Amino acid sequence: MRAPMLKVDRLCKSFNSLKVSNSVSFSVSQGEALGIIGPNGAGKSTLFNLITGNLRPDSGRIELMDMGDVTGMPPMQRCIAGVGRSFQIPQPFDELTVFENLLVAAAHGRGLSEHDACDKCGEILEQTELMTVANQRAGGLRLLQRKRLELARAMATGPKLLLLDEIAGGLTECESASLVATIRAIHKGGATLIWIEHVLHALNSVVERLMVLDFGRVIGIGAPFDMMNSEAVKTVYLGIEA
């Protein structure tokens, strides 16, 4: 049994009367890749926002390896503690260049000087195939490059735990295949991963376990094959992907 990287315990979050996280509990061990699926509005992105501190839970606990209880910790400190994330809708710093987007993340997320952060950013730009646009304004990028930038910027913060929110969504088959290859390589490199995705075959080619959310509730967690064939998941996913 590997040590747990993240432990989420009975997390609850409501928006007005809508329960978006309903007593969510799970844990992820070090070096693992966990996939999260569920219909739109199931509360997947909200769960990420709770883990990163962008939202505060109504109740429940979040524990991070090395850090212990981080439930009340602001996002900036959680990032420094090793939680990196991408946003479902890409949110680059528009006026900065692609390289500067990474540089600010590496300099502040890792506490490096710009000089020391530079090599790391160069390597990540190579790995995420963004080197050709490194010195272009991020606001002018196409969707695939924006998605790649989300991934690259999250990596630049030096995450121990990387959260990816629908990073392959909206891309063509070919585009998503190359992005998935990049993500697989990152995971092979030892990163712990939690990955929300609708493109199931892409997801299942990387993750070791799959968690299914519906109406803010965990309705199943286990090996991808078992999950895909469970009755609960079939009912929820009827019509989303055959």
Next chain:
Amino acid sequence: MRYSIQTSTRFSRVSLALAVAMVFMLALLPAYASRGLLQDMFFILTMLTLAQFWNLLAGYGGLLSIGQQAFVGVGGYAMFALVILHGWDPLAAVAVAGCAALLVSIPMGFFSFRLHGAYFAIGTWVLAEVLRLLVAQFKALGGGTGTSLPRAATRNLWGADWVKEVFDVKSAAARDILAYWLALALAAAAIAGIYYLLRSKQGLALSAVRDNAEVARSVGVNAHRLKWQIFLASAFGTGITGALIYLQKARISPDAAFSVTDWTAYIIFIVVIGGIGTIEGPILGVLVFYLLQSLLADYGSWYLLSLGVAGITVMLFAPRGLWGLISDRTGVQCFPIRRLLVQHSNKTGENSVRNHH
């Protein structure tokens, strides 16, 4: 080391050298210039410094303050208090006056950071008004009507004797020369300091926060601390400048020292017309402002009206100001902050900059 960062361009290195040379030349100005020209230059330089600090707050930090007159007033009055009540030399008092403004800005920050956007703006204005009313209660400094610096103090400024001897002038002119030098040093230091900040890691974070504060926090940027740092720095700089302005005027009153028109509205005009969020903008803006003022000052309310029309026209047709127009057309930047990634090719040992911005 396979990669490095490049910020300067050939043009910027030349313009930086020119700027340094310019400062030295301006320092020699008292040898040639008339007293009237020196006073005009003093006005331009102090307004430029105030504009740079407001630009730091609003243009880089997104903090739209319309309460800068609080710091001008506190700086001015702190200097007067030290001179009149404690017998300090006015020049020493100017330096300490910056600290007084800094102190006042701490509670102001706690209050106004609870507010956002337009509420922040109005909050800073209200606080400045409160300070004006408080200062007017202070009988030892002339209450509501104000007071003047004692002649003995303004005559015997540190270094005044030396200036009188070297330039062969009377003590009033010597005071103007000293004040001019300080204004020049202050403007140069403000620009150098702000440029240094923008080139630093904190400056990069500031740009990120301006684009998207929530995301900036998520990549480890301490947005809250940054906001405080620039708020305090701008209070300190504005306070020193205020003290210097009132050293030169030698007379202060609450209405003048805490005037929202003189110390905030004009400053906003300068920054907006020149180009907000750039260092070059306020420099250009203050020259335009000075020209308009010298051309139109005799026309009273027409003057204010034409400032308003000019400001609105620029905002509508060139939202990035005159400097924005110029740098868009020509691509030049005197104070570049863009960090370009340079890849070093291992084989040839040559450097290559990919996809120049």
